[in-house]
């Protein structure tokens with residue numbers, strides 16, 4: 001019988017984290033690395049990737065970086081082939097890169113709608129498809145973790161208008177269920193995390209405006225912090241969650257229970 005601590009161990013695993021250069025992606029990458037995984041992190045900006053790499057290496061984590069725009073889905077096979085030429089497989093995929101755009105639905109720019117859907121939905125599918133086909137299905141093993149949002153569970157509080165984001169994050173949740181249902185037979189677990197409000201570059205404008213009222217109406221009376229996704233991502237990436245698939249976990253201080 002495996003000791004429970006070993007069920008969470010990721011030694012020898014390879015994890016690909018999109019949008020791993022900062023914010024929630026970097027937090028989750030660090031957690032996976034701290035549990036023993038080798039990392040590949042991607043983002044568009046090479047300088048932020050280099051800074052993230054330095055931070056992770058100071059923690060003795062093995063990490064490679066790839067600068068690319070993951071919403072250019074035609075480039076995904078090249079990205080995956082490059083990783084597979086350097087590492088012995090991809091065991092864990094964290095589909096984290098995401099973007100939002102704020103505007104009232106009636107005036108929402110078509111270009112913004114497409115940009116959000118291309119990254120938050122289309123890139124998630126095409127990268128999962130490619131990693132599944134080239135790395136996980138051949139190995140009959142894998143963990144896919146899709147970063148959705150509590151915005152995928154409903155609309156927004158008054159003062160926020162992000163229709164494409166809410167739509168995309170809702171799609172991410174049902175994509176998670178549908179892919180989990182298809183790929184269970186390959187021993188691939190597909191789950192989602194729905195973060196609540198965490199201070200990052202993406203949420204800065206919103207939290208400047210609404211942070212205090214969000215805290216006041218959140219049962220735990222706090223925003224998400226620098227370590228608050230670490231346990232959840234390690235759990236979903238590890239053998240500890242081997243009998244869980246097609247689920248989402250809201251990491252939101254209880255924001256969605258009221």
Ligand SMILES: NC(=O)c1ccc[n+]([C@@H]2O[C@H](COP(=O)([O-])OP(=O)(O)OC[C@H]3O[C@@H](n4cnc5c(N)ncnc54)[C@H](OP(=O)(O)O)[C@@H]3O)[C@@H](O)[C@H]2O)c1
Pocket residue numbers: 018019020021022023024025042043044045046048068069070071096097098099119147148149150194195196197198199200201202203
């Ligand atoms: N912060 C929150 O409160 C919150 C709540 C719920 C869910 N989330 C979700 O958590 C995920 C991470 O968000 P965050 O708050 O950490 O945002 P963030 O600080 O803006 O980080 C986004 C990351 O994605 C990368 N990225 C953006 N567009 C990309 C593209 N086209 N191709 C490749 N990489 C791209 C960014 O790097 P580059 O800019 O260099 O590309 C960065 O590494 C997103 O999916 C977001 O929807 C966040």
